[in-house]
Amino acid sequence: MSDRIIRPSRRHVLGGAGLVTLGAPALVRNAFAQSSFNWKRFAGETINVLDVKSSRSDLTFAKHKEFEELTGIKVSAEAIPEQQQRQKTLIEFTSGKPSFDIVVLALHVQKRIAAKGKWLTDLRPMIADGTLTSPDFDFKDFNAAGLTFSTQSDGTLDTLPKFVDYWILYYNKELFAQKGVEYPKTMDDILAAARKLNDPAKGIAGFVSRGLKNANVPVWTTWMLGQGMDTVDKNGNLMTNTPEAVWGAELYKRLNTEVAPPGTIGFNWNECQTSFATGRAAMWLDGIGFAAPLEDPTKSRVAGKVGYGIVPAGPKAYHSPTFADGYGIAQGSARKGAAWLYLQWATNKANQLNMLKNGAGSPARNSPLSDIDTIKTSKFGKEWFDTVLGSAAIGRPGLPVIIPVTEFRDIFGVALTNMIGGADPKTELAKATEAFKPVLEQSEKG
Amino acid sequence: MSTAVAGMSRNYWPFILPALIAVLGVIVFPWIFTLYMSVHDWNVSGTVTFVGFENYQKLFTDQRFYEAVGHTLYFTVLAVVFPVGLGLAAALTFHREFKGRGFLRGIFIMPMMATPVAVALVWTMMFHPQLGVLNYLLSLVGLPPASWVYNASTVIPTLVIVEIWHWTPLVMLIVLGGLANLPSEPYEAAEIDGATAFQKFRHITFPLILPNLMIALILRTIDALKAFDTIYVISQGGPGTASETMNIFLYLQAFAFFKLGYASAVVVIFFTVVILLSLLLLHVRQKTKWNV
Numbered sequence: 001m002s003d004r005i006i007r008p009s010r011r012h013v014l015g016g017a018g019l020v021t022l023g024a025p026a027l028v029r030n031a032f033a034q035s036s037f038n039w040k041r042f043a044g045e046t047i048n049v050l051d052v053k054s055s056r057s058d059l060t061f062a063k064h065k066e067f068e069e070l071t072g073i074k075v076s077a078e079a080i081p082e083q084q085q086r087q088k089t090l091i092e093f094t095s096g097k098p099s100f101d102i103v104v105l106a107l108h109v110q111k112r113i114a115a116k117g118k119w120l121t122d123l124r125p126m127i128a129d130g131t132l133t134s135p136d137f138d139f140k141d142f143n144a145a146g147l148t149f150s151t152q153s154d155g156t157l158d159t160l161p162k163f164v165d166y167w168i169l170y171y172n173k174e175l176f177a178q179k180g181v182e183y184p185k186t187m188d189d190i191l192a193a194a195r196k197l198n199d200p201a202k203g204i205a206g207f208v209s210r211g212l213k214n215a216n217v218p219v220w221t222t223w224m225l226g227q228g229m230d231t232v233d234k235n236g237n238l239m240t241n242t243p244e245a246v247w248g249a250e251l252y253k254r255l256n257t258e259v260a261p262p263g264t265i266g267f268n269w270n271e272c273q274t275s276f277a278t279g280r281a282a283m284w285l286d287g288i289g290f291a292a293p294l295e296d297p298t299k300s301r302v303a304g305k306v307g308y309g310i311v312p313a314g315p316k317a318y319h320s321p322t323f324a325d326g327y328g329i330a331q332g333s334a335r336k337g338a339a340w341l342y343l344q345w346a347t348n349k350a351n352q353l354n355m356l357k358n359g360a361g362s363p364a365r366n367s368p369l370s371d372i373d374t375i376k377t378s379k380f381g382k383e384w385f386d387t388v389l390g391s392a393a394i395g396r397p398g399l400p401v402i403i404p405v406t407e408f409r410d411i412f413g414v415a416l417t418n419m420i421g422g423a424d425p426k427t428e429l430a431k432a433t434e435a436f437k438p439v440l441e442q443s444e445k446g
Numbered sequence: 447m448s449t450a451v452a453g454m455s456r457n458y459w460p461f462i463l464p465a466l467i468a469v470l471g472v473i474v475f476p477w478i479f480t481l482y483m484s485v486h487d488w489n490v491s492g493t494v495t496f497v498g499f500e501n502y503q504k505l506f507t508d509q510r511f512y513e514a515v516g517h518t519l520y521f522t523v524l525a526v527v528f529p530v531g532l533g534l535a536a537a538l539t540f541h542r543e544f545k546g547r548g549f550l551r552g553i554f555i556m557p558m559m560a561t562p563v564a565v566a567l568v569w570t571m572m573f574h575p576q577l578g579v580l581n582y583l584l585s586l587v588g589l590p591p592a593s594w595v596y597n598a599s600t601v602i603p604t605l606v607i608v609e610i611w612h613w614t615p616l617v618m619l620i621v622l623g624g625l626a627n628l629p630s631e632p633y634e635a636a637e638i639d640g641a642t643a644f645q646k647f648r649h650i651t652f653p654l655i656l657p658n659l660m661i662a663l664i665l666r667t668i669d670a671l672k673a674f675d676t677i678y679v680i681s682q683g684g685p686g687t688a689s690e691t692m693n694i695f696l697y698l699q700a701f702a703f704f705k706l707g708y709a710s711a712v713v714v715i716f717f718t719v720v721i722l723l724s725l726l727l728l729h730v731r732q733k734t735k736w737n738v
Contacts, residue, residue, distance in 0.1 A: 094490055212682065213685070214682070262596070263593055265685040266595055266601075274576075278576075407702075
């Protein structure tokens with residue numbers, strides 16, 4: 001027997017190869033537990049995908065062969081950097097004849113413009129159609145935070161969430177233990193804890209977050225959500241100079257001037273990450289996707305010491321600011337059926353789990369986050385998974401659902417940096433609101 | 447005679463035509479189209495409406511535009527004066543014979559070969575207020591940490607440091623070219639007359655290399671005016687709008703806010719300024735030419 005393994009005969013090799021060849025498609029088919037669902041009904045078609053260049057698109061693109069074998073559909077895919085992809089998407093949709101069938105949108109930026117321009121196909125009829133939707137699709141598995149982003153104000157579901165980014169509070173367990181500080185329960189507690197942890201003589205800041213114009217806006221909106229208030233209400237009114245908004249801006253100013261590292265006025269996420277990863281900041285508010293580099297001992301001095309917590313409750317509400325990407329099918333696509341099969345496959349449980357296992361982001365489905373084997377083997381620890389699930393349950397968009405999101409971030413971003421420079425929050429917000437109001441009004445007219 | 451000239455002109459047309467088409471296609475047409483866009487409300491996601499000079503009127507009442515113009519001029523003056531001055535000094539140093547001159551000159555011109563974006567990323571790390579090497583070096587000599595690009599009042603001078611490091615070698619090369627071509631007779635005459643080293647520089651070297659310096663000045667001015675990559679990567683025009691030059695302002699209007707009509711008006715104004723400045727510098731250069 002052992003001799004056969006070491007020196008297999010030609011008959012055995014051919015037999016083994018035959019089994020593998022015959023067995024491979026069966027394995028793929030079984031993986032999708034498809035019962036009688038016909039994945040091949042659009043075989044021979046070619047679909048074009050426009051994605052954003054990231055570790056997530058890399059993972060999906062690497063498995064395109066699997067999709068092509070499963071469906072017989074050929075995939076022509078392109079992934080380009082985020083800013084360029086957004087420009088391309090806008091220009092192509094405005095031209096009326098986009099070159100792609102499927103596009104990945106940053107829903108926290110492009111949701112409203114996609115609805116106003118009627119860019120995308122309503123997915124609800126396809127989900128309801130048993131001949132088009134695989135029985136194991138399990139739509140209910142998508143979490144509420146992701147689906148909130150994918151659903152337009154008129155109830156249309158024009159995207160399928162791919163990944164949801166929750167803002168969380170990273171904290172340095174070692175520094176907390178040294179000073180005997182508990183994880184903050186409220187937003188006010190964050191400032192109190194940061195004051196205890198702040199130690200400029202040792203070069204340690206109590207708290208770090210983004211101060212750079214534009215990038216800093218979600219930090220302020222995080223505090224505003226603690227007042228149960230969005231920056232723009234459902235009727236399109238700006239809430240940016242309300243007492244709640246001023247409260248959030250004052251907290252933002254105090255955290256950035258009293259307990260932050262020097263120079264946070266120019267910090268984006270990468271500078272914040274550097275400060276936290278080198279043990280120079282006790283807390284860091286930012287997106288959930290930084291666990292991988294923080295837990296990598298070759299890149300981080302705080303690996304194994306990082307705590308993950310849901311953003312503490314505000315005075316009136318308890319929300320986790322969320323941001324999301326989603327797949328949409330172009331309204332003008334002639335291959336909507338094939339495109340829908342791609343969406344089902346790209347967001348299936350296996351691919352969402354694969355994203356999670358590779359540290360490429362938090363999935364829009366709940367099931368991967370409850371996968372016991374994944375939790376056990378992950379270097380992020382159970383606290384990270386609990387934080388994601390907890391944040392998903394209280395997720396709320398961290399940016400307004402409007403067309404000029406970039407201008408909003410620019411104008412209010414400048415106001416926030418002025419506050420770090422010493423300006424009065426109330427005056428700055430009033431000025432910024434006045435400047436942004438005509439931009440918002442104009443955007444809905446055009 | 448006139449028939450012969452006309453015949454010659456006709457014969458030359460096939461040679462001129464390709465260049466003419468290229469110039470019309472890549473210079474004249476984009477220019478006319480930019481002018482056309484600048485008098486329209488041209489939003490990528492909306493309709494295109496003729497608005498006359500409204501974009502220009504709006505621009506001249508936009509406080510942020512004026513700030514951007516001020517930042518551009520401040521940055522340009524510093525990013526021209528220092529590299530030209532230091533480049534001249536470096537050229538005079540490397541023009542002399544000394545041991546290891548070739549090697550040191552090679553080292554000196556290395557920054558010029560680096561990609562601006564890569565340069566900007568490296569400097570960004572060096573400027574980090576907590577972990578950057580620059581504040582560490584300051585601490586070694588007992589100086590307090592600086593805010594570098596993380597402070598509204600120091601951001602432009604700090605960005606100029608990167609420009610100086612990157613582009614002084616170019617000025618040095620241009621001036622060295624001029625120094626290599628200097629005739630020896632005026633120096634011999636000056637030696638006989640007992641001129642000092644400074645007098646020789648003031649009355650012989652400087653006037654003779656002035657045409658080269660003017661070339662360096664024109665190139666540096668145009669480069670500084672159109673500086674974008676370094677500023678965008680390092681500060682993105684911040685903190686706030688403290689380093690927002692006309693190029694950054696223009697980029698935001700066109701590619702972040704997609705207001706192409708408004709951005710085109712900025713381009714028209716900016717281009718006019720650059721053309722006027724270049725003409726002025728070229729005129730000065732003509733004046734400094736050697737009268738052989």
